[in-house]
Amino acid sequence: MLSRKPPIRIICPGRVFRNDNDLRHSPMFHQVEGLAVAEGITVGHLKGDDPRLHAPALLAEDGDPHAAQLLPLHRALGEVGPSPARTARARGARSARGTGWMEILGCGMVDPRVLHNCGIDPDVYSGFAFGMGVDRVAMNRYGIPNIRLLFDNDERLLRQVRG
């Protein structure tokens, strides 16, 4: 956002790291993040770009596609460099545990302060951003109980993953 003028559309898959290691957290995992900034981007677009496109892929194979829902969780995503989306609302899908929700895709409208700091007029432009942990989604989709199985590199598992 600092170097480009809107309209901006970015999708960015990659490896990310975190100091956390248990059944559901791995020190290294994969994340897909996206950002769109343009004139007239609305909350409806945020919704349209996410659930409609991904809901079938995110849920368990036999899951109800309507189980995914946008929840106004509003967690700050301020850590990600110059593009924090403060008004992030997270969408949850029912987790494998059966109770409650599992946050699988954090998303939200870009904070006007961020746009302002990047030299973009927040009165004219708006944007949305989202980020999703691919491994977490895979766990949910295929009922994988332990995220570490994804990094064991057991050939029997790898063989089942097709590009």
Added chain:
Amino acid sequence: MEFSCDWLAQYVALPTHPQELAKALTAAGLAVEGETAPASDIDDTVLDIDVTTNRPDCMNHFGLAREISVLYGVPLSRPPAVPAEGTERVADAARVTIDDFEGCPRFTGRVVRGVTIGPSPEWLRRRLESIGLRSINNVVDVTNFILWELGQPLHAYDFAKLAGSQLVVRRARPGEKLVTLDGVDRELDPEILVIADAERPVGLAGVMGGLESEVTAETRDIFIEGAHFGRRQGAGGRPAPGHAHRRQPPLRTRRRSGDLRRGREPGRLLIAEIAGGTVLAGILDVRDESQCWSRRGRLDLRKLDAFAGARDRSGGRRALAHRPRLRRRSLPAGRLGDHRPLLALLRLQPRPEPPHEVYPQDIYEEVLRVFGLDRIPAALPGIPGADAPRAETLIRRDRVRRQLAASGYTEAVHFAFLDPARDAAFPSLKPEAKPIRLANPISEQLSVLRRSLVPSLVDTARFNQRRGLPAVRMFEIANAFYERPEGGIPNQPEHVGLVCGGRLGNPWEREVELDLLDLKGALDALADAFGVRLEAQPAELIGVLEGNSPSCCAAARSSAGSAGWQRRRAIRSSRPSWPRRRWPAATSACRWTAAVSRLSGHLGRLHVHSQPGDAVVGDRAGDPRDRAAGPRLLAAQGSLPRPRRAGRRGQHHPLVPLQRPRAFAHPGGGQRPPGHPQPGARTPLRLEGVAVCRSIGWRVSKPASTTPSSSSARCARRTRTLHETVKSLETRLAGSAGQVPAPWEDSEDGEQLEVLQGRVQDLERQLAEARPRRRPGRPSARRYGGGWRR
């Protein structure tokens, strides 16, 4: 955080079923994680709600009730606020000053005289117990109750123990000490914000009170503090003493409370009701006016509609305000501050910024949250501009991936961290660069960023072999990390690593062992796909067997790659803690060795050699001939060798690579014009390969004595012993030459000598036979060098 439904019902009418309430709250972003009955036999339901840190307004019962009243559109009843006051003025009895407005923008207090400390009434005990708190005494219980009702922390001091009947908010002086309520004697320093009386500190601001001024059974008069401490100062800016070992500042500062201003909560002195006594008239209220600003703003509902993307079925804009639920509260498009229900709806928290930096989007967010995100129609954005082409690196990565998958390799994904010992045991493409250590590693085994993909791949190969996989062929595409001598962000080139090993084939077929040649087949095919030929050079690498030097694939200018049989020791050290006795099984079943190889970067621009005897890649980015189109490169090399038959396994790529360096398929399709730089040539791609093979013993070029188990070593040892015996016999014969007539043959020793000499010759012959035909001394390029032919 636990909330009692019974308590909530005091302020707002709740739905009949707690489940319904839980669903509504979850949809509004307050995730209800459980509904339980409290421990006591009261008819109540306790909701366990995960209140996120951006919603401190809902971290108390009244705040949550306010949220519920907005969600359901039902009236909210506020707790009674103003107590009956006595005639004595509080301003005459006590004094409050703030020395550090930055640390404490506001401090309020009241004094109650003549209280009787005792047990709390039943209803108060029940409230506290329903959310898991313990009743202590009536004064403490009231302060706790207010905290959970309104979110305002209060602290009660024994007024008689405050020297000078006054409180000062200031930084601690060097050397000051305070015994806090938990009985710990704490050393204070000027970093810490304290509440002090005229003489000494009586409490850590926003953290904990002092023991000395604690309310006890003898207390008659109490001073009640309700204050607002800054975020960065005092407790929040620095862990309190004794808590410094925690990862985060352990105790939250008291939040910037809007309630204080709004409802004069400290004034609502339940204490007088419960513990008796008289509330002194008035409130002590010291504040920094510059930090108090109005929370007024404007809400333009048309802009809100535009922001939300709300449309009705007819295609026109649908004003959110026309929605029945919102209309019931008749939102004005005017001044928010004048509108009470909306103020309750719009959880506008004071921010450190001045008011003009409150953006309308902050307000939209609140409206949409209550309105319900599920009710906003989804749409796809139409952003102008052409689609960007796929990134070059992604295209190339994909090609490598598909090519290697076609060669029978499976993609693996490893952590980027590694055990430093493992990292050191394998060759790095940049041996001079040190590994980068993490500042906060998960464990020692994951404490450095890897400089090569090989160690992880070897481990994975072993992991799979132990699980019964007969043949392992795996690759990984990932970054390696090298420290830059000048510091800064590490150099992170993308690598491709390969590993292969084990047995391939069916019992009814001839089984073959995967080895370096299989690896080479895959690498050749890969290089071929990118229009590159490989070229070999001998090299010495850590963890790779020397002598047979299966070649470091080096470029004319810069090192381009490496290959070699991996030392078994390096593989074995992958799990040093594994019991050793398990090893023979693994090693006898399959003696693992590996080769490491690497292809250079700048694929597609590489010089192509077709000389027999050379393999692998030269990076000649600067070669003037490279500026010409590919075919001219080959022309300089003369005619191409004829394609050879594929290796005996059939799956090897025939040695001869390309007819010409193939032009890359352009992302948009079509061929590139000659002389045009190839796509993908800009960022180097580095390849690392590991062949994990079997039966390496005879290839070891060490002295035979170090491998005592082999027959050649046994022979050598015996030969050496016999040589020594022969020598000693010769010495003895020479010494006795004067006494015993020649020839030696006549003597007993002479016969023995002859026998032994014959035996030595015999053993030497055996030894020669037991050794591999191509001995270590010879250049192994004859076996592996050159075109990597058999």
